[in-house]
Amino acid sequence: MTSIRTILLVDDDSRLRDLYGGVLRRAGYTVTDAENGAQAIACLRDSGFDLVLMDVNMPVMDGLDATRHIRKNAQTRATTVIALTSNAMPEEVAKGLDAGCDGYIVKPLDPEELLRELDAILVTE
Ligand SMILES: [Mg+2]
Numbered sequence: 731m732t733s734i735r736t737i738l739l740v741d742d743d744s745r746l747r748d749l750y751g752g753v754l755r756r757a758g759y760t761v762t763d764a765e766n767g768a769q770a771i772a773c774l775r776d777s778g779f780d781l782v783l784m785d786v787n788m789p790v791m792d793g794l795d796a797t798r799h800i801r802k803n804a805q806t807r808a809t810t811v812i813a814l815t816s817n818a819m820p821e822e823v824a825k826g827l828d829a830g831c832d833g834y835i836v837k838p839l840d841p842e843e844l845l846r847e848l849d850a851i852l853v854t855e
Contacts (some may be wrong), residue, residue, distance in 0.1 A: 731747070732771070733780070734759065734852055735779045735780055736760045736762070736777075736780045736781070737754055737761050737779060737780065737781045738758045738761075738762050738764060738766070738767070738774065738779040738782045738783070738785050739779070740763075740764045740767065740769070740782060740783065740784045740785055740793065740814075741785040741788070742765050742766055742785060742787075742788040742789060742794050743785070743812045744765070744812050745799075746837070747765070749803075749841055750783070751763060752841070752847060753841035754844075762779070765788070765838075766788040766790040766796075767788055767790065767791030767795055768790050768791040768796070769790075770782065770784065771799055774800065774803075774806050774809070777778070778806075778847060779808070780809075781812065781852075782800070782811045783814050784796060784797060784799060784811050784812065784813050784814060784831065785813075785814045785817075786822075786826065787806055787815075793813060793826075794825060794829040795829075797811050797829040797831050798830060799814070801830035805838075809841075810835045811831050811832055812831065812832060812834060812851060813826040813831040813835070814834075815834055815836060815837065816837045816838070818834075818836040826841065829836055832851075833851045835847045835851075843854070
Protein backbone atom coordinates (compact mmCIF):
# COMPACT_ATOMS: atom_id res chain seq x y z
CA MET A 731 0.00 0.00 0.00
CA THR A 732 1.20 3.44 -0.90
CA SER A 733 1.97 5.53 2.14
CA ILE A 734 -0.03 8.74 1.90
CA ARG A 735 0.84 11.69 4.12
CA THR A 736 0.34 14.81 2.05
CA ILE A 737 -2.90 15.55 0.21
CA LEU A 738 -3.76 18.34 -2.20
CA LEU A 739 -7.50 18.91 -1.85
CA VAL A 740 -8.92 20.67 -4.91
CA ASP A 741 -12.52 21.89 -4.92
CA ASP A 742 -14.14 25.21 -5.80
CA ASP A 743 -16.68 24.77 -2.99
CA SER A 744 -15.08 26.22 0.14
CA ARG A 745 -17.59 24.41 2.40
CA LEU A 746 -16.44 21.07 1.01
CA ARG A 747 -12.78 22.06 1.37
CA ASP A 748 -13.45 22.88 5.03
CA LEU A 749 -15.49 19.73 5.62
CA TYR A 750 -13.21 17.24 3.87
CA GLY A 751 -10.02 19.06 4.81
CA GLY A 752 -11.06 18.98 8.47
CA VAL A 753 -11.64 15.25 8.60
CA LEU A 754 -8.48 14.49 6.63
CA ARG A 755 -6.38 16.65 8.96
CA ARG A 756 -7.91 15.01 12.02
CA ALA A 757 -7.03 11.65 10.46
CA GLY A 758 -3.39 12.77 10.39
CA TYR A 759 -2.91 13.86 6.80
CA THR A 760 -1.17 17.12 5.90
CA VAL A 761 -3.68 18.90 3.65
CA THR A 762 -3.21 21.82 1.26
CA ASP A 763 -6.24 23.43 -0.39
CA ALA A 764 -6.66 24.64 -3.94
CA GLU A 765 -9.83 26.04 -5.45
CA ASN A 766 -9.38 25.20 -9.12
CA GLY A 767 -7.20 23.18 -11.46
CA ALA A 768 -4.81 26.04 -12.21
CA GLN A 769 -4.17 26.60 -8.51
CA ALA A 770 -3.65 22.87 -8.06
CA ILE A 771 -0.99 22.82 -10.76
CA ALA A 772 0.73 25.81 -9.17
CA CYS A 773 0.76 23.97 -5.81
CA LEU A 774 2.22 20.86 -7.46
CA ARG A 775 4.93 22.98 -9.05
CA ASP A 776 5.94 24.22 -5.60
CA SER A 777 5.92 20.88 -3.82
CA GLY A 778 5.07 17.25 -4.34
CA PHE A 779 1.98 15.59 -2.88
CA ASP A 780 1.30 11.92 -2.27
CA LEU A 781 -2.30 12.27 -3.37
CA VAL A 782 -4.54 14.76 -5.16
CA LEU A 783 -8.28 14.75 -4.48
CA MET A 784 -9.57 16.49 -7.57
CA ASP A 785 -13.03 17.96 -8.00
CA VAL A 786 -14.17 17.72 -11.63
CA ASN A 787 -16.38 20.77 -12.14
CA MET A 788 -14.47 23.94 -11.31
CA PRO A 789 -14.06 27.38 -12.87
CA VAL A 790 -10.77 28.57 -14.43
CA MET A 791 -9.51 25.02 -15.06
CA ASP A 792 -11.59 21.91 -14.44
CA GLY A 793 -10.34 18.74 -12.82
CA LEU A 794 -10.01 16.75 -16.03
CA ASP A 795 -7.79 19.35 -17.70
CA ALA A 796 -5.74 19.63 -14.53
CA THR A 797 -5.32 15.84 -14.38
CA ARG A 798 -4.21 15.71 -18.03
CA HIS A 799 -1.67 18.40 -17.22
CA ILE A 800 -0.42 16.42 -14.21
CA ARG A 801 0.01 13.30 -16.37
CA LYS A 802 1.91 15.17 -19.10
CA ASN A 803 4.44 16.69 -16.73
CA ALA A 804 7.35 14.40 -15.83
CA GLN A 805 7.61 15.95 -12.37
CA THR A 806 3.99 15.17 -11.44
CA ARG A 807 3.18 12.18 -13.67
CA ALA A 808 3.35 9.57 -10.90
CA THR A 809 1.10 11.44 -8.47
CA THR A 810 -2.05 9.56 -7.45
CA VAL A 811 -5.12 11.52 -8.53
CA ILE A 812 -8.58 10.61 -7.26
CA ALA A 813 -11.49 12.45 -8.85
CA LEU A 814 -14.16 13.87 -6.59
CA THR A 815 -17.21 13.90 -8.79
CA SER A 816 -20.88 14.62 -8.31
CA ASN A 817 -21.68 12.69 -11.48
CA ALA A 818 -21.31 8.91 -11.28
CA MET A 819 -22.74 8.18 -14.73
CA PRO A 820 -20.48 5.61 -16.44
CA GLU A 821 -19.52 8.02 -19.25
CA GLU A 822 -18.48 10.67 -16.73
CA VAL A 823 -16.42 8.15 -14.81
CA ALA A 824 -14.82 6.99 -18.09
CA LYS A 825 -13.88 10.59 -18.93
CA GLY A 826 -12.11 10.89 -15.60
CA LEU A 827 -10.19 7.66 -16.08
CA ASP A 828 -9.31 8.67 -19.66
CA ALA A 829 -7.93 11.96 -18.34
CA GLY A 830 -5.63 9.95 -16.09
CA CYS A 831 -7.43 9.75 -12.75
CA ASP A 832 -6.51 6.67 -10.70
CA GLY A 833 -9.95 6.36 -9.20
CA TYR A 834 -12.98 8.36 -8.22
CA ILE A 835 -15.13 9.15 -5.25
CA VAL A 836 -18.72 10.24 -5.74
CA LYS A 837 -20.01 13.32 -3.92
CA PRO A 838 -21.94 14.15 -1.90
CA LEU A 839 -20.59 11.97 0.84
CA ASP A 840 -20.10 12.52 4.53
CA PRO A 841 -16.54 13.03 5.74
CA GLU A 842 -16.28 9.63 7.42
CA GLU A 843 -17.28 8.00 4.15
CA LEU A 844 -14.51 9.94 2.44
CA LEU A 845 -11.95 8.40 4.79
CA ARG A 846 -13.35 4.90 4.25
CA GLU A 847 -13.43 5.25 0.46
CA LEU A 848 -9.93 6.65 0.46
CA ASP A 849 -8.66 3.72 2.52
CA ALA A 850 -10.35 1.27 0.15
CA ILE A 851 -8.82 2.93 -2.91
CA LEU A 852 -5.33 3.20 -1.44
CA VAL A 853 -5.26 -0.44 -0.33
CA THR A 854 -5.82 -1.54 -3.93
CA GLU A 855 -3.25 0.90 -5.41
MG1 LIG B 1 -17.00 21.86 -8.15
